[in-house]
Amino acid sequence: MTFNTILIVGGGLIGSSIARAAKAYDQAKTLYITDNSHSACSAIERLGIADGVSEGQADYFASQADLVVLCVPPGRMGSVAEKIIPNMKSGAVLSDVGSIKGAVIEAVTPFLRDDITFIPAHPIAGTEYSGPEAGSADMFKDRWCVLTPTKKGLPETKQLKDFWQGFGSQVSIMTPKRHDIVLATTSHVPHLIAYTLVGTAVDMEKVTANEVVKYSAGGFRDFTRIAASDPVMWRDVFLSNREATLEVVDRFIEDLTALKRAIRWEDGETLLEHFAKTRDIRRRIVDAGQDSAEPNFGRHD
């Protein structure tokens, strides 16, 4: 057991999965959840995944916790940190699970105390669903979790690494900046493309929404799953990872334009060369065991 008492702030998809995993993998003696939504708190109580649930204020839970994990939408991290940190006990560890790291660190840092250690984290695992019912104890098994500590060699980093490894995750350490550009490429821009493509298909003249549903081929279906992801969370992701997202979008537009030109000029060789390269990436992912039919990604073995 890495931490005795844990407080999860925001018991939705990821928070409730940490709660379930902490119990299933024996990673916490006592686990509390606080959430500002009445329906989320009722669901958490009904599911019986926490030793205590609090709607709104959680001063007592915060004062008891050795680890507090912020699992709220990215845009809420700062205001939640401001409320929770003053009540935390001296020597406790604070972490988060936000899909971007630079903006979360910027939002939380003004409220940090010298006797609290903040280790930002991002489990690269999830689904297009939200809320406590959607979580699972095995959400993080065989997935990556990236930690972006702002100081090197902290014992708390090792402790948090042990915690995530205890769920069956593989842990890597990165700078926040590197995390944000890597994830813009592998997660944020792919989501943006899915949102765009599904919107385009639905808006297309002569192609009614019904026909889109009726004739959706495998490729389009995969995009609709991603484009069903939580609107609030993804708005926050794009607005808080603007720089990296825009950089990757620019590259994408250039590459799309090159393929468009190849089609226009009937340049089959360019198309073949490109598709062979992308097929090779797919093979490497499959060979590394990182493919999964499940709605989750980041599997590492």
Ligand SMILES: NC(=O)C1=CN([C@@H]2O[C@H](COP(=O)(O)OP(=O)(O)OC[C@H]3O[C@@H](n4cnc5c(N)ncnc54)[C@H](O)[C@@H]3O)[C@@H](O)[C@H]2O)C=CC1
């Ligand atoms: N959805 C996914 O697949 C993944 C999400 N993440 C990150 O995890 C975090 C949470 O995302 P999900 O669990 O998917 O969202 P969710 O919507 O399922 O859960 C968020 C929970 O936070 C609660 N909440 C919102 N504001 C609050 C506040 N001020 N105080 C207390 N509770 C509050 C909501 O009521 C909700 O229950 C986000 O920062 C996201 O970037 C990370 C990896 C994967």
Ligand SMILES: O=C(O)C(=O)Cc1ccc(O)cc1
């Ligand atoms: O459902 C999917 O395919 C995902 O991409 C899940 C996901 C969403 C956000 C993250 O920060 C990490 C993983």
